[in-house]
Amino acid sequence: MAREPDWDYLVVGQGLAGSLLAWRLRELGRRVLVVDDAHRGSASLAAAGLVNPLAGLRFSLPPAVDAWRAEATALYGRLERHFGRQYFHAVPMLRLFRSPEQIRFWERRAADPRAAAYLGERFGPDAAGEPVHAPYGGFHQHRTGYLDVPALLGDIRTALQEAGCLRTTALDYRAVRFSPDHVEWEGLRAARLACCDGHRLADNPWFDWLPLATDRGEILTLDPAPGLPRRIVNGAHWLVPLASGGCRVGSTHDHHRTDSTPTADAREAILAGTRAMLAAAPALRVREHRAGVRPGSADRHPFAGCHPQHPRLAVLNGFGAKGSLTLPWYSARLVAHLEHGAALPVEADIARFGTQS
DSSP states (O other): OOOSSSEEEEEEOSSSSHHHHHHHHHHHHHEEEEOOTTTTSSSGGGGGOOEEETTTTTTBBOOOHHHHHHHHHHHHHHHHHHHOOOOEEOOOOOEEEEEEEEHHHHHHHHTGGGGTTTTTEOOOOOOOSSSOOTTTTEEEEOOOOOHOOOOOOOOHHHHHHTTEEEEEEOOOOGGEETTTTEEEEEEEEEEEEEEEOGGGGGGTTTTTSEEEEEEEEEEEEEEEEEETSSEEEEEEEEEETTTTEEEEEOOOOSSSOOOOOOHHHHHHHHHHHHHHHHHSSSOOOOOEEEEEEEEEESSSEEEEEEESTTEEEEEEEEEEEGHHHHHHHHHHHHHHHHHHHHOOOTBBBBGGGOOOO
């Protein structure tokens, strides 16, 4: 008689992707074991958690943004009620124009009826209503905020530990064996294995053919100080006022390095950029300095789906800096695919890259 699997799912990685996927599966009553190496090099713990529906220099408005927001509101709300703690903080944003040319992108977006809920009043040079330096002006943006990613991941980690559903170790991909009806690792059997391994996807022998685009970033957490804005500021750098006091500022971008060691050069660059963004020059005291590697994708769409040769092997990755907004929606789509065979969003389905082995 065949031995039943010990777990329904093994989830590799307890960053934001792995945590939300595991939580959704547990909400369905599935037996989930998360394997994580104590967040070594995790981008999630070095993330600002920004929720910004109008992305980039062109203020792009993705077609699914309203669905993303609705799913994020629902999932984060359930997590907040479960743990009795607030993770998502709705904070309005000041978008600072970085050049006169960028104003044209705002004008185009302002003519789009879909953007009406997100666009607030435009302001002129240095007239933002906050102590920021805005030589080209900018605009107020609505429906923005930040997710306290470290707090959320910490609480999920504790819950997994208490339930006996967390293994703190690095999973050796070479130790995994596939059978028609299960996946086996270190004597444990699971019906499926899901890889949410961040930038380590590049070393994953099953998914290393996916076009990962890494972006190493560093951010600072600053102590409270007079003269700091009360709203999120998004310009050449960004500043996020924290509900707990102080603010996060950042960030740097490096597409070549993949280590998670903070550097003095990045610290000074972020502080200089923050000072340049502020109208006054308050004393800035660094409380914390973190570095991490954002796992993006070459076509700027995430990776979701099952391996073409190993249907019991899935992936959820490639979200870059957009995970706080988009992961609740895409994790729900992957769960529906794994549990019920529902079609994946075409822009995320890894089938778009063919059937590499």
